[in-house]
Amino acid sequence: MARGRPRKVSKNDALYAVMLAFWQKGYSGTSMNDLAEASGMAKPGLYAAFGDKETLFEKALLHYYDTFGRPAFARLQAAKKHVLEDLRDLLGAVAALTSDGTKPTGCFLVNALVDCTYGAQSHVDLVNGLKATRFAAIRERLLKAVAVGEMPADTDVPRVATFVDGQFSAVAVLGRSGSSEAELMDFVDTGLRALPVCGGPPMFGGEASRFLHGAQKVQ
C-alpha cells in the first residue's frame, strides 16, 4: 500500500466529480469551492493533487475525452459495421450521453469549444487539439469507407467529415437545450440522408438543385 495517509476519495473519483461540475457550469461558472464540495476534497487537496484551476480544467476535459470520447472514436475506427451505421452510432452516443440523467446535458467538449474560445491559451490549444482529433477520426473512417466501396470513389471526404463534425456539435447543442434522445436520433437520421449523395449527382432534377449555388463542386 502507499506510504502516507490514505486518500478519503480517490483521485479518479475526485476528477470525475470535477469533470461533471465543469461540464455543467463551465470554467468561469465553477468556483474552487464548488469543486471542493463536489469532489469531497478540500481546496488544498485539489491543488496538491491537480494543480491550479486552469490545470484542473484541462485534466477534467482530458478525463472526459478518455472516458466518453476515445471509446466512441475507437468504435468508429474499428469499422465493424457499414459506415452509415458507424456514424449513426457515433452521433447516437452523443445523443445518449446528453440524455443520460446522471450527467449534465450536452457534450463537455462542445461546451468547452464555445466557452474557451477567448479563454486561456492553454485551454484554446487543448480544445482545438481535441477537436482536430475528433475530425481526424471521422475523416479516417470515411477514407476507409471509400476504400472498400461503401461510399463513391469521388466522395469529397473533407467536406463530408466537416458535415459529420457539425452534426456532432448540433446534437450536443440541441441536447444541451433540452431535446429528447428520440428527437436527437431523428435529427441524426435526417442528417445522414445527406451523406450518400455527396460526390454523387444532384438528387433532384433541375428544379431546385439550381438553388444550391455552393454545391456544384461536389456534384
Added chain:
Amino acid sequence: MARGRPRKVSKNDALYAVMLAFWQKGYSGTSMNDLAEASGMAKPGLYAAFGDKETLFEKALLHYYDTFGRPAFARLQAAKKHVLEDLRDLLGAVAALTSDGTKPTGCFLVNALVDCTYGAQSHVDLVNGLKATRFAAIRERLLKAVAVGEMPADTDVPRVATFVDGQFSAVAVLGRSGSSEAELMDFVDTGLRALPVCGGPPMFGGEASRFLHGAQKVQ
C-alpha cells in the same frame, strides 16, 4: 433636448458594447468592470441605465436578437425566394456573422444556449423563448413551402425544422471554433442536400438505406 446632464455615451452604444462583451466571454466570464470598460460607462451608470448584471445580460441578448436575429428571420418569412435559397440565406447569415472580424465569433444566442442551461431561471426562460421563436420562424417558412408546392406535401415539417435548427447551431459552433466562411457555406450546402428528400422516397436503392433504422417513418 433632455433635461439633465447629457450622456457621454448613448444607451444604445453602451448596450451594443455590452452585448459584444457578453457574446465574447459569456455571462460569468464577463465582469462588471469589463462591461464598464467596454461600454465607456462607469459601473453606477450601468446600474442606473440597465439594472443589475442579470438584467443587463438579458437586455444585451435581446439587443442581439433585435439586431441580428429578427432581420434574418423576417427575410426568411418574407419568402421571396425558393425555400432552399431562403434557408441558405438564413444559415449563410450565421456564417457571415461569425466570420465578421468586427465581432466575436459564433452566435450569441447559441453561446447562451450552452452557457445558461444551468444559470439563472430568467436566463433559461429567455434563451428557451428565443430558441422557440427561431424554431417557429423556420417551421412557418417550411409550411409555406409545402403549401405552395416547393416541398412535397407529405414533408415531415417538424422534423425538417429541427434539422435546420440543428444546422443553425452547428454553423455557430463551427464558426466559434475558427472555421472560415467558405467552409461554413460548404457545410450549409451539404446539409441542405438532405432536405428535399425528407418525405420523399429513400434516395438510394436498397444498398445502404437499410442502415438508417430511424428514418423509416419519413420514407
Added chain:
DNA sequence: GGTTTTTGTTGCCAACCGTTCAAGAAGTGA
C-alpha cells in the same frame, strides 16, 4: 514506539466580485 511520508483541516490572504452611496459636473427651464 518513533520516524517518515502523505493526506486532511483550519484559517487566512490579497484581489476581485457585484452593488451602492454620496458628491460633483453639466446640462435645461425660469
Added chain:
DNA sequence: TCACTTCTTGAACGGTTGGCAACAAAAACC
C-alpha cells in the same frame, strides 16, 4: 442667476474568488 434634473465620478461596502501556509491525522517503514 437659481433651482432642477440627469449623468459622471470616486470611493467604499460586504462577500467571494483563487491560492496557500501551518498544523493535525493516519498510514507505512524501521
